Amino acid sequence: MSAAARQLPGGPLINADRFRSIHQAEWERLDALITRMEKRSVRALGDEDLLALPGLYRTTLSSLSVARDTSLDRSLIIYLEQLCTRAYFQIYGVQAPVRRQLASFFAHAWPTAVRGLWRETLVSAVLMLLAATAAFLLVRSAPEWFYAIIAGDLASGRDPSASQEHLRATLYDSGDGMLVTFATYLFTHNSQVAIFAFALGFAFAVPTVLLILYNGLSLGAMFAVFQTQGLGINFTAWLMIHGTTELFAVAVAGAAGIRIGMAVAFPGRVMRMESAVLAGRQAGTAMAGVVLMLLVAGILEGIGRQTVTGDVARFIIGTAMLTGWIIYFYLWGGRRA
Amino acid sequence: MLAPRSLKRGFVTPEGVDLKLELGSAAARAAAFLIDALILMALLIAATLALIYLGSGPDVALTLWLVGFFFLRVGWFVVFEMGSRGGTPGKRLLGLRVVARDGARLTAAAVIARNAMREIEVFLPLSFLGTEAAEGTADRFLILFALIWSGTFLFFPLFNRDRLRVGDLVAGTWVVQTREARLVPEVLDSAVAGRRQFSDEALSLYGIYELHTLEDVLRGGRADSMATVACAIRAKAGIADDGDDPGFLADYYAALRTRLEAGLLTGQRRADKFS
Numbered sequence: 001m002s003a004a005a006r007q008l009p010g011g012p013l014i015n016a017d018r019f020r021s022i023h024q025a026e027w028e029r030l031d032a033l034i035t036r037m038e039k040r041s042v043r044a045l046g047d048e049d050l051l052a053l054p055g056l057y058r059t060t061l062s063s064l065s066v067a068r069d070t071s072l073d074r075s076l077i078i079y080l081e082q083l084c085t086r087a088y089f090q091i092y093g094v095q096a097p098v099r100r101q102l103a104s105f106f107a108h109a110w111p112t113a114v115r116g117l118w119r120e121t122l123v124s125a126v127l128m129l130l131a132a133t134a135a136f137l138l139v140r141s142a143p144e145w146f147y148a149i150i151a152g153d154l155a156s157g158r159d160p161s162a163s164q165e166h167l168r169a170t171l172y173d174s175g176d177g178m179l180v181t182f183a184t185y186l187f188t189h190n191s192q193v194a195i196f197a198f199a200l201g202f203a204f205a206v207p208t209v210l211l212i213l214y215n216g217l218s219l220g221a222m223f224a225v226f227q228t229q230g231l232g233i234n235f236t237a238w239l240m241i242h243g244t245t246e247l248f249a250v251a252v253a254g255a256a257g258i259r260i261g262m263a264v265a266f267p268g269r270v271m272r273m274e275s276a277v278l279a280g281r282q283a284g285t286a287m288a289g290v291v292l293m294l295l296v297a298g299i300l301e302g303i304g305r306q307t308v309t310g311d312v313a314r315f316i317i318g319t320a321m322l323t324g325w326i327i328y329f330y331l332w333g334g335r336r337a
Numbered sequence: 338m339l340a341p342r343s344l345k346r347g348f349v350t351p352e353g354v355d356l357k358l359e360l361g362s363a364a365a366r367a368a369a370f371l372i373d374a375l376i377l378m379a380l381l382i383a384a385t386l387a388l389i390y391l392g393s394g395p396d397v398a399l400t401l402w403l404v405g406f407f408f409l410r411v412g413w414f415v416v417f418e419m420g421s422r423g424g425t426p427g428k429r430l431l432g433l434r435v436v437a438r439d440g441a442r443l444t445a446a447a448v449i450a451r452n453a454m455r456e457i458e459v460f461l462p463l464s465f466l467g468t469e470a471a472e473g474t475a476d477r478f479l480i481l482f483a484l485i486w487s488g489t490f491l492f493f494p495l496f497n498r499d500r501l502r503v504g505d506l507v508a509g510t511w512v513v514q515t516r517e518a519r520l521v522p523e524v525l526d527s528a529v530a531g532r533r534q535f536s537d538e539a540l541s542l543y544g545i546y547e548l549h550t551l552e553d554v555l556r557g558g559r560a561d562s563m564a565t566v567a568c569a570i571r572a573k574a575g576i577a578d579d580g581d582d583p584g585f586l587a588d589y590y591a592a593l594r595t596r597l598e599a600g601l602l603t604g605q606r607r608a609d610k611f612s
């Protein structure tokens with residue numbers, strides 16, 4: 001080797017120099033490939049580059065080990081460290097293509113996550129139902145309870161003092177445009193409840209349970225108002241067209257929150273932090289699904305409910321949605337792993 | 338809890354090499370979030386102005402604005418963090434990256450869980466205060482409560498060793514600092530002949546830490562700092578001043594590094610002058 005001709009009293013310095021000159025081309029090639037992957041994607045690499053990538057990565061990683069143990073050239077070690085870190089995240093941390101990720105989310109991840117939460121979902125559904133029944137009975141026995149349960153602006157005139165005509169109108173008239181309804185929907189009651197039920201779960205699930213109970217209470221109170229005016233069935237139809245999807249979503253969000261809270265409170269044999277992470281991953285997938293369900297509910301509320309005004313049609317749509325979700329989550333989805 | 342001495346964390350790849358990741362500091366993360374918030378706000382203002390300019394009715398404008406804001410703030414973080422750079426533009430500017438704590442790939446579920454938590458960490462108290470203020474109903478107690486609430490989440494990263502947000506905690510992620518480093522040439526041209534020779538005592542004064550400091554001084558190339566360092570070394574080693582500070586420092590660096598690297602090969606790593 002020609003570098004040996006430059007042998008000087010300061011031997012190892014020359015070694016470090018030679019180490020660089022032998023491997024520098026590989027490091028620089030890896031650097032260029034990684035930069036291209038970061039800027040665009042893996043697809044920016046040709047076949048030849050793609051085949052070379054793992055080899056280059058391992059060579060550079062071993063260069064880092066060698067440099068750390070034999071060289072005191074700090075700039076070289078820092079360079080290799082950052083290059084290896086970037087390469088690691090591109091090689092091991094890279095996401096599957098969006099289309100495949102979406103496909104596996106719908107075919108597998110989402111239903112599996114929701115199915116895994118079935119106990120908690122059942123609990124939050126039962127809680128909601130119990131609260132609704134309680135509120136219904138309370139408002140039936142003494143209408144003043146209504147004002148204690150539902151805040152004024154949320155009721156928008158739908159309270160015990162309202163006439164039957166007014167209540168009927170709220171069920172069948174499309175006051176605002178579809179878009180307005182849809183947007184206000186996104187920020188109104190139930191979607192907020194869903195997000196907070198999930199996000200507050202880590203406080204040992206207490207706020208989640210309270211939110212779910214409160215959601216049930218307002219539902220029951222509202223039902224009581226319509227029921228006393230003989231509009232019970234009409235209200236149910238009005239609610240069902242989007243409510244089966246929306247309340248299902250709220251129940252799943254509550255379940256996700258409860259799961260996280262329970263994982264933090266009772267971690268079992270794993271560490272508390274680890275337990276929270278495991279629960280958080282599964283709950284996170286279910287939550288992504290909840291957002292989609294809320295979007296579907298928003299479309300049903302904004303468009304479906306404005307155009308479909310027949311009670312029977314509303315019942316059919318609501319029941320079909322519910323059956324669809326149940327089949328998707330618990331019977332069909334994700335069986336093919 | 339004690340303040341951490343260092344933000345370096347061991348991170349062993351499947352090949353068995355420790356990459357020694359550096360966690361993003363609280364300051365860098367706050368700055369990254371501020372940049373993102375500013376970009377989001379600028380986009381919102383631009384969109385609002387466009388809506389007004391187009392002369393759409395207040396109902397439609399408000400609707401589009403609300404929907405847009407929702408998708409913007411939810412989508413911004415999720416979409417960028419799922420990308421190949423693992424961070425929003427703000428994070429990229431500061432060299433931050435979201436990474437799964439166990440070294441596995443960052444899943445979409447983790448990113449969503451991480452950012453869903455942001456709703457209660459930032460937007461809940463903000464929007465709450467905003468509405469209260471707009472309606473003029475905010476009393477002192479409510480403001481105090483909202484401040485304590487958001488403060489708890491805001492300063493949460495400062496109270497744990499790994500600088501985890503509540504969202505990071507639940508999603509199993511952390512934020513690491515990446516560095517852009519170019520391969521710079523060796524500080525010395527090793528082919529220079531006729532170096533100064535140093536005695537054993539003169540070379541046993543310093544360890545690796547001092548060697549690296551000396552490397553910085555040589556790379557910096559500032560005459561005054563070179564003079565100070567050269568003067569200190571000469572005084573300690575009892576060497577006469579020959580008036581050539583850069584040459585002296587380069588030769589001393591070469592000799593010290595040769596000696597310390599030879600030590601490495603025999604398993605002696607001298608961290609600094611005290612060891």
